[in-house]
Amino acid sequence: MKYVTKNIILDILIGIFLVPIIAVSVFFISFLVKGQSINEATSALAERIVSMINKTRSFSEEESGKVFNDQNVILPQQVNNVGYTFYLGQIDYPDAAEIGDGLKKGITNIIHAANFPKRLLNNLAIVTVNTLAANSNQYIKMPPDKFLKVNEFSPDFVKGGSIFSQRTKEYSIIFINKDIISNTLNRLKLVLTHELGHQIGIQLTAKDWEEYYRLRKIPKGTSKYGQSWQLSPSEDFAEVYKYIYTDDPIKTVYGLLVLKNGFWAEEGICKEIYEKLVDDYTKDETEQQRKDFWKFDFTFSDHYAEHQNDEIIISNIELQNCRRDVLLHPQKYPKAYEFVTLVGLPYESTVSQETRDFFNKIIKRFN
């Protein structure tokens, strides 16, 4: 018994001290033999250790190496179409129909129309989901052998139609609710383009984000993921990208907020601020000119339109904050939403030319 214990202790001591010492020595000798200096060998060893730690970490994230029941592994297929290569898979019942050519072509068109960088398709899977067939024990297998766990889908997924998820530093998945595909490809276009925007967004450097915050008038220090969807800079980035390539209105509340549906739709408080600004702005005009201006309030005269588009007036912070508040709290401003089903939201975020140039620059860099 005593002997056995001693032996185990010895084994442990060897394990703890001797094996690593031998491993490190062999490593160093191999580097020195290759003619590298001690310094180079040391930094190479440090790199190796860091990569080993990273590997262990990514293993626990992706659960690589685990043996899965085939039924629970979704293997996206590689689609090659007119110069685009992307991964497309589906979560559905085993006897569901295979992904059709129509969808493959439709998605290719969307990717192409969005000017999406081809390189960013390599680590991305697009997966369509029948939520009834989804369970919490499913994995997406990315080539060659990465297993990415599928999280449970929330009711928000059914409502919104899609979700972007970065499963590891390298791999992302766009989940698309099958229900939105069956109706019309247009909804898919809007939803998928937004999600592709996220795949670009996660590649941005801290400096890129700094520039983006400035362009969109986002207060410094705002968390990239915001306190809410509408106030999230990363959602704003995806929305602006979607807007640039599909023309679908931006639903986040950064950028310059302009009145969308005529002066009559402007909410009382914001309208007062606006009128005061115009008064200040036009104080050097003659009494008659000012009279003319307000006389044509509701007729969309040139003079009115001129002021409406005048960035100096509408970029006023007090006015912008008022409009943002109206968009963020519809229940506080029932008047502004009276005709929302007919004419849409009272204000809309716009995109400056400089912001468009920023997107062009970023996309070029990732291509």
Ligand SMILES: [Zn+2]
């Ligand atoms: Zn989003």
